[in-house]
Structure formats: structure tokens, C-alpha cells
Amino acid sequence: MAKLKMKTVRIIALREDRKRLLEHLQDSSLVQIKKRDKVAKGFSKVDLTSQMQVFERNVTLTEQALKVLDEISPEKKGLLSSFAGRREVDPDEIGVIASKAGGIINICSKITELDKKCTDNAAEQVRISTTLAQLEVWQNLDIPLNTGDTKSTAVFIGTFPRQYSNQSLATELASQNPKLEFEFEIQHSESNMTCVVIFTPISQKTMAEDVLRNIGFAKPMSPTSHTPKVKAERLRAKSEKLLQETEKAKEEIASFADKRKEICDTQDYFRIRADKYHVINELDHSRHVFVIYGYIPEEDCQKLEKLCNRVAVCHIEFGEAGDDAPVKLKNNRFTQPAEGIVKMYSPPSHTDIDPTPLLAFFFYFFFGMMFSDAGYGLLMVVVIGIVIKIFKPDTQMRNNLKLFQYCGVSTFFWGLIFGSIFGDAPAVLYNHFAGADVTMAQILPWPTLDPQKDALTLMIISIAFGLVHILVGMGCKFYVCLKQKDYGGAFFDTGLWMLMLIGFAVLAVGMMLSPVVLYIGAGIAIACAVGLVLTQGRHKKGFGKVIGGLASLYDITSYISDLLSYSRLLALGLTTGVMAQVFNMLATMFGTSWVGCIIMVVILLIGHAINIGLNALGSYVHTMRLQYVEMFSKFYEGGGQEFEPFSLKSKYIKIQEEKTK
Structure with a gap:
């Protein structure tokens, strides 16, 4: 129960064995690859950024496709399904996933294109709704909003930013310029707007423009060559067509719901490949060999040697790690669930001791003392045990659940000490149905400590x-x-x-x-x-x-x-x-x-x-x-760097462990 001693490792292998060696290292999760800014003499970096970007784009594309599917056709999940671990796959199945990846990416592209169409249609419908709202006040107008001047008459169609009646508008126009000759027709009038059509002699157009500008006249924002009524009908028809197209697109998206599993698998496949290519970018390469620098726990050195010698021709060197080495904790089944709490605060530095065992004991102890109900504690232990048994969660989720299960054990015993089983439910129910007057202290055959009486x-x-x-x-x-x-x-x-x-x-x-x-x-x-x-x-x-x-x-x-x-x-x-x-x-x-x-x-x-x-x-x-x-x-100082081995950082699938040895 302590921090594992770390070693530096250098692996020199033939380039022709690179793919096989990296795949086995990724499966084993033994080594953390060290990023080096300087390249050894005679070596260079291999730039695979473009290929890595392709993989990362495919990961992003599959994420977007899954998000769209979840919105259009949500997957039916049980209440406790979030505790389920990743699906185990045979190593040979990875090849099948790879062979189907191209087709699945095409499906994801189709899903995102259809979703974009739905989004564009929704935006267009918003614009149509806005235009219809603007045309609503012009429904009685029997000429187009963009009607132009004739040889003898200037035509002005627009709005004023206040309410006018026929008399007040005539007075306002006349007061601005008594020489202006005009005729007008008010189409709509409300508290902060008046829609109007004004006619003036063509010879007075400039004069009319000056007058109208002075009193805040503005032309319509969406002029049209059709009458407002006809334009509104066309827009409504277009909106209905867009709705139908959107529904059809959503139905087509929903038809791909049965591909959700394949999309998840493909996402993990490209995520794994992207991680591998990211590592290749960090390695030193010569014409015939490549070099891996990294860190490894001392207890795993022999495992690494056996693995490397089995899959490639290589040379391995181990050295002492400095203060910049990452930290890996190793604890027993009782204390391991509390490692997440330590890491949440900060991994221990090289001068720190591993506080996990102490934290685990006191965490369980204090949690139980605070929650302190035997019924609640027993419920936690049983329910969490069933969840772990049925759903077989991954390591991190399992540790989180075990943390609360151990807290449940402590809660159970503290509940017995405090004489609390779902509060005082046994005594209350007995008194309710039997008409008696007993207390929990009288029911329980052991002495208890009542928090209310013995505060x-x-x-x-x-x-x-x-x-x-x-x-x-x-x-x-x-x-x-x-x-x-x-x-x-x-x-x-x-x-x-x-x-x-x-x-x-x-x-x-x-x-x-x-x-x-x-x-x-x-x-x-x-x-x-x-x-x-x-x-x-x-x-x-x-x-x-x-x-x-x-x-x-x-x-x-x-x-x-x-x-x-x-x-x-x-x-x-x-x-x-x-x-x-x-x-x-x-x-x-x-x-x-x-x-x-x-x-x-x-x-x-x-x-x-x-x-x-x-x-x-x-x-x-x-x-x-x-x-x-x-x-x-x-x-405790903290500030250490957590050991993060080169591994299969998948989200939905994991390789069956017995097949990777």
C-alpha cells in the first residue's frame, strides 16, 4: 500500500516491428510514453499529423452523429444502465470494425448532413416567421411593396415610428412643407407604428423625400414584387414544405438508429488509432530503428521485457527515475476505492507518502458516523452489490461504487450504535399497529447512544x-x-x-x-x-x-x-x-x-x-x-503527476483481457 517505485525505460526496436510493438504496448498499459523536446543525434521525428487529424476528425464526426441520433431517436436505457462497463470484444473483432469503418463514417456523414439540413430549415423557418410578421400589417395593400414610381407620380410605401390618424398625418406633412402636394392611404396604425402609402407628383419627389426623412419614414425591410397577401401565402407554403422536408430528414436519421453500436465501435477504433499515431509523433526514428522513452513501475519491468522480446527484436534499458517521474499508487481492495479521492485533490509528490490507506479508513469511519442509520447502510451495501454483480462496471466506476459500499458498511454499524434503523421505523410501526408505546432502546438488545439525548x-x-x-x-x-x-x-x-x-x-x-x-x-x-x-x-x-x-x-x-x-x-x-x-x-x-x-x-x-x-x-x-x-x-503537499500509461483509451469497447496476454 504505497507509491510504486518508477523506472525510466528506453526501448530500441526495428521500424518494421513498430506497428506490432506499439499495439501490444497499448494493450498492456505498462509504459507511459515520455515526450522529448530534443531529438537524439542521428534520429528525427516522423510527422504523422495529417493522418492523426483524419482520425480525430472521424472521432468528432462519430460523436456528432451519436449526439444527433440521441436527440432524434434516443436509445432506451434502464435507470441503472449508466453503471454498465464497456463491452468486451475479441481482439479479432477489431479487424472487423476496421473493415466496416469506411461505411460507418459515410453513414455518420449522412446523419450530420441531414441534421444540418434540419438546422438550416429551422433557421429558414425563423426568417419566414419574421417576414410573415412584417407582412401582417400590409395584408390590405393591393400593390407590391416594391412598387416603383410612374412617369407622373412618386410612390412611397413604408412606416412611421408613431401612430397617426388621417387628419394628424395630413397635418404633419403639411406642416413640414406647405408646398408639398400629396395623397396617402393608411394601411395599419398602432401605438408605435403607422403603415402608409403616399403619392406625390414626380416633380416633388426630392421635396417629399426630405419631408418624410424628417418625420422618421422608413421603407419596408422585406420589399416584394408580389402583393403582401400573395407573398404571405407563398411563404406559408414554403414553410409547410420545409416542415415536411425536416420530418423526412428526421425519419431518415432515425432509420440509422440500428447503427448506433457500429458507430460507437468505429469511434473507439479511430480514437485508439489517433492515440497510437500521437505516440508515433513523439518517437525518435532513424532509417532502420525507432526509440521509445518512457516510465514504468519497477515491478512491471520483467513483464515489459517478456512482452517486447515476444513481439519484436528490440533492446531495453532501465534507469533510475528522477523527481519529474509520474506517480502510480498501489493499494489493497479495502483502500483502493479511496485513490480517486486522493487524485481528486492532487496526486502525491515524490516527498509525500501515499495517504490513501489513512484516508480510506477515516473516510469510511466518518461517513458512517454522519449517515449513521443501519437501514440506510444495509440498503447501500445490498443495492451496490447487486449493481456491481449485474452491470460489471469498469474499474473506475467499480471503485466509486465500492467506496460507497464500504461507507454503507460503516453506516450500518454506526446505525446499530445509535439505535437507528430507518430512523425509529421499527418502534413507530409496532406502536402504530399494536397500540403499544415502546422505544428503539427497548427493542434493541444492546445499549445504544441516542444522538438527541446524549448530544x-x-x-x-x-x-x-x-x-x-x-x-x-x-x-x-x-x-x-x-x-x-x-x-x-x-x-x-x-x-x-x-x-x-x-x-x-x-x-x-x-x-x-x-x-x-x-x-x-x-x-x-x-x-x-x-x-x-x-x-x-x-x-x-x-x-x-x-x-x-x-x-x-x-x-x-x-x-x-x-x-x-x-x-x-x-x-x-x-x-x-x-x-x-x-x-x-x-x-x-x-x-x-x-x-x-x-x-x-x-x-x-x-x-x-x-x-x-x-x-x-x-x-x-x-x-x-x-x-x-x-x-x-x-x-500533504500533492502536486504529483499521475502515471498515465499508453493504453486503449476507449469509451465503448475494451479488449478481452485473457486474449491480450
């Missing part, structure tokens, strides 16, 4: 657990300092604080038990405080040593704040139990008739589902906070 006790226990959690984090820092031979940091910066916290804990116990214990705790705390004052300013000069030492004591407030954060263990556990009890109480308010029983079942199902959803999420978030903020801050 103070539970608060003390929570803070005690928090102290242990913080001390474990500080102990890790102590170990790291010793490992780096930083003895001052280990004993003065970490050890003294650990002893001081222990001294305060002993002092607190002594206040409840014995003055002797109290004095021992106070003595330890005072001695550590003196030690901190004398040592925390050791890196400063002169009077700064004393000031630095005294100022360091202020950090005690930070530790007190950290300890108080663990009160959330009580708060979340109390919330889960109280909400469950409220739903149980509501469920029994409708009597024991068959109607009341139906309502009771509905309330219990919905209420406890809500309680599980809210408090499971709350327990997860707050447990993460306790790990990241309270413990990791004491010793």
Missing part, C-alpha cells in the same frame, strides 16, 4: 475522534520530516505541537476524572509551550527569535478551530436521525385503514428516499472536507 457525550466523542485524526496527520508529517532528515522540523515544528495537543487532551480528561491527571496534562502543555517559544524562532536573527517563538503560540487557535470542525460528525448524524423520525411520524398520521396504509407506504418511500439523497450527499461532502482541510493540511 453532549457524542460531541465529546466527535472532538476526540477529530483529535486522533489531526494527530495522525501530524504523525505523517513527523515521519516525512524524519525521512527527509529534517530533524528540527520533525521534533520542534511537529512533535512539540503533537505533545501539546495530547497535553490538552489529558488536561480535559483530568478535569472530569482526577486533579492528578489534570496537573499532568497542564504540565505537558506548559512544557511544550515553552519548547515552542524557544524553538519556533530558530531561523530568525536576534530578538526575532523570541518574537517568532511567542507568535507561534497563536497557532493554537487554529488547532482549536480544527477540532471544533468535527462537531459536524454530531450535527450530520443528528440530522439524519431526526429527518427519518419526522417522515416516520408523518407516515402514521392517516390511521390503520387500507387507505392509510397505502399513504403510509408512499410517505415512507418518498421520505426516506429524500433523506438518503440529502444526507448521503451531505455526509460525502463534509467527510471530504475533514480529509482535505483538517488532515491533509497537516502533512
Whole structure:
């Protein structure tokens, strides 16, 4: 349970074996290819960018086609289908997928073309709708909107940005220029617009243009050579035709729904090829050989040698990895699910220890204490077990599910300690139907700790657990300092604080038990405080040593704040139990008739589902906070680079493992 020691590796092989060797390396997931900016003397890079771009375009095309299919003809999936792992395929099936790839890409192109047609039609229909809205006010006009002047008459068709009546418009035009002769006909008038046709002598056209410009006259945005009524009819007919074309295109897209599996397989095929060509771009090539540089866990070196010697003529060299090497974690089945939480924060650096085992224990422990219901815990364990058994999820999803399954185990046992089984459901249901008055404490044959009645006790226990959690984090820092031979940091910066916290804990116990214990705790705390004052300013000069030492004591407030954060263990556990009890109480308010029983079942199902959803999420978030903020801050730096081997990074398919050995 630790970080695996990494080695550098250099593989020199014949170019004629490149394809076969890279395919086996990709299948094995043993080596992370190292990108090198400099090329060794006598070698050069092979530029396969154009081929790689073709593969990447095909991946993008298949993604677009699948997205269109999902919109037009959604795939019917079960509620839990998202947990299902990738489909296993025989290595020989990859060749079949490759042989069909060209035809599938043509289908994807057809799907995207049809979708583009639907999109273009939709845009055109928007334009038609806009034009129809503009023509609506001109429906009574019996001449085209783009009607031009005659030999004797100038024609103006357009709108004013305000409402006019016949009288007010005549007055406005006359007031602008009394010499202007005009006739007009108002087609439509509303609060902010007046549509009008104006006729003036052709000799006064320039005069009329100046007058109309002054009062905001504007020509129609969509003039037409047909009357507005005829134009609107044509546009409606065109819109109907576009709708029919769109429906036909969608039906044709839906006809390709049975090709969804082949499209997924083809996408993965091109994704794998793109990854391989990306790696080839990073390799050094000469006329006859090529060189692979990378990293590999030390325990996999023999596997790599056997693999390479079996499939190619090559030379392999291993070396010591530096601080820039990636990090790979290895943990047992109990702690491995928590690796994702560590990586979510940041992979460990080379100076860090692997915190996964500690994090896993405390994560399960604290989550269970917060969720703290035996019924909910048992439900988590059983349901997750069934999901894993039926759907056989991939490694990452499986680890995520196992994380919550182990949390469920902890939740179950904490629920037994708190006497909570779906809240107080057993007691409530028994009392409801039997007319009795019993409590969970009377039903359960073991002593329980009630978070509501024993809140103070539970608060003390929570803070005690928090102290242990913080001390474990500080102990890790102590170990790291010793490992780096930083003895001052280990004993003065970490050890003294650990002893001081222990001294305060002993002092607190002594206040409840014995003055002797109290004095021992106070003595330890005072001695550590003196030690901190004398040592925390050791890196400063002169009077700064004393000031630095005294100022360091202020950090005690930070530790007190950290300890108080663990009160959330009580708060979340109390919330889960109280909400469950409220739903149980509501469920029994409708009597024991068959109607009341139906309502009771509905309330219990919905209420406890809500309680599980809210408090499971709350327990997860707050447990993460306790790990990241309270413990990791004491010793963990992170910032490492995760080991990412050259592998089959497929989305839908995976090669059967037994066939790749």
C-alpha cells in the first residue's frame, strides 16, 4: 500500500516491428510514453499529423452523429444502465470494425448532413416567421411593396415610428412643407407604428423625400414584387414544405438508429488509432530503428521485457527515475476505492507518502458516523452489490461504487450504535399497529447512544475522534520530516505541537476524572509551550527569535478551530436521525385503514428516499472536507503527476483481457 517505485525505460526496436510493438504496448498499459523536446543525434521525428487529424476528425464526426441520433431517436436505457462497463470484444473483432469503418463514417456523414439540413430549415423557418410578421400589417395593400414610381407620380410605401390618424398625418406633412402636394392611404396604425402609402407628383419627389426623412419614414425591410397577401401565402407554403422536408430528414436519421453500436465501435477504433499515431509523433526514428522513452513501475519491468522480446527484436534499458517521474499508487481492495479521492485533490509528490490507506479508513469511519442509520447502510451495501454483480462496471466506476459500499458498511454499524434503523421505523410501526408505546432502546438488545439525548457525550466523542485524526496527520508529517532528515522540523515544528495537543487532551480528561491527571496534562502543555517559544524562532536573527517563538503560540487557535470542525460528525448524524423520525411520524398520521396504509407506504418511500439523497450527499461532502482541510493540511503537499500509461483509451469497447496476454 504505497507509491510504486518508477523506472525510466528506453526501448530500441526495428521500424518494421513498430506497428506490432506499439499495439501490444497499448494493450498492456505498462509504459507511459515520455515526450522529448530534443531529438537524439542521428534520429528525427516522423510527422504523422495529417493522418492523426483524419482520425480525430472521424472521432468528432462519430460523436456528432451519436449526439444527433440521441436527440432524434434516443436509445432506451434502464435507470441503472449508466453503471454498465464497456463491452468486451475479441481482439479479432477489431479487424472487423476496421473493415466496416469506411461505411460507418459515410453513414455518420449522412446523419450530420441531414441534421444540418434540419438546422438550416429551422433557421429558414425563423426568417419566414419574421417576414410573415412584417407582412401582417400590409395584408390590405393591393400593390407590391416594391412598387416603383410612374412617369407622373412618386410612390412611397413604408412606416412611421408613431401612430397617426388621417387628419394628424395630413397635418404633419403639411406642416413640414406647405408646398408639398400629396395623397396617402393608411394601411395599419398602432401605438408605435403607422403603415402608409403616399403619392406625390414626380416633380416633388426630392421635396417629399426630405419631408418624410424628417418625420422618421422608413421603407419596408422585406420589399416584394408580389402583393403582401400573395407573398404571405407563398411563404406559408414554403414553410409547410420545409416542415415536411425536416420530418423526412428526421425519419431518415432515425432509420440509422440500428447503427448506433457500429458507430460507437468505429469511434473507439479511430480514437485508439489517433492515440497510437500521437505516440508515433513523439518517437525518435532513424532509417532502420525507432526509440521509445518512457516510465514504468519497477515491478512491471520483467513483464515489459517478456512482452517486447515476444513481439519484436528490440533492446531495453532501465534507469533510475528522477523527481519529474509520474506517480502510480498501489493499494489493497479495502483502500483502493479511496485513490480517486486522493487524485481528486492532487496526486502525491515524490516527498509525500501515499495517504490513501489513512484516508480510506477515516473516510469510511466518518461517513458512517454522519449517515449513521443501519437501514440506510444495509440498503447501500445490498443495492451496490447487486449493481456491481449485474452491470460489471469498469474499474473506475467499480471503485466509486465500492467506496460507497464500504461507507454503507460503516453506516450500518454506526446505525446499530445509535439505535437507528430507518430512523425509529421499527418502534413507530409496532406502536402504530399494536397500540403499544415502546422505544428503539427497548427493542434493541444492546445499549445504544441516542444522538438527541446524549448530544453532549457524542460531541465529546466527535472532538476526540477529530483529535486522533489531526494527530495522525501530524504523525505523517513527523515521519516525512524524519525521512527527509529534517530533524528540527520533525521534533520542534511537529512533535512539540503533537505533545501539546495530547497535553490538552489529558488536561480535559483530568478535569472530569482526577486533579492528578489534570496537573499532568497542564504540565505537558506548559512544557511544550515553552519548547515552542524557544524553538519556533530558530531561523530568525536576534530578538526575532523570541518574537517568532511567542507568535507561534497563536497557532493554537487554529488547532482549536480544527477540532471544533468535527462537531459536524454530531450535527450530520443528528440530522439524519431526526429527518427519518419526522417522515416516520408523518407516515402514521392517516390511521390503520387500507387507505392509510397505502399513504403510509408512499410517505415512507418518498421520505426516506429524500433523506438518503440529502444526507448521503451531505455526509460525502463534509467527510471530504475533514480529509482535505483538517488532515491533509497537516502533512500533504500533492502536486504529483499521475502515471498515465499508453493504453486503449476507449469509451465503448475494451479488449478481452485473457486474449491480450
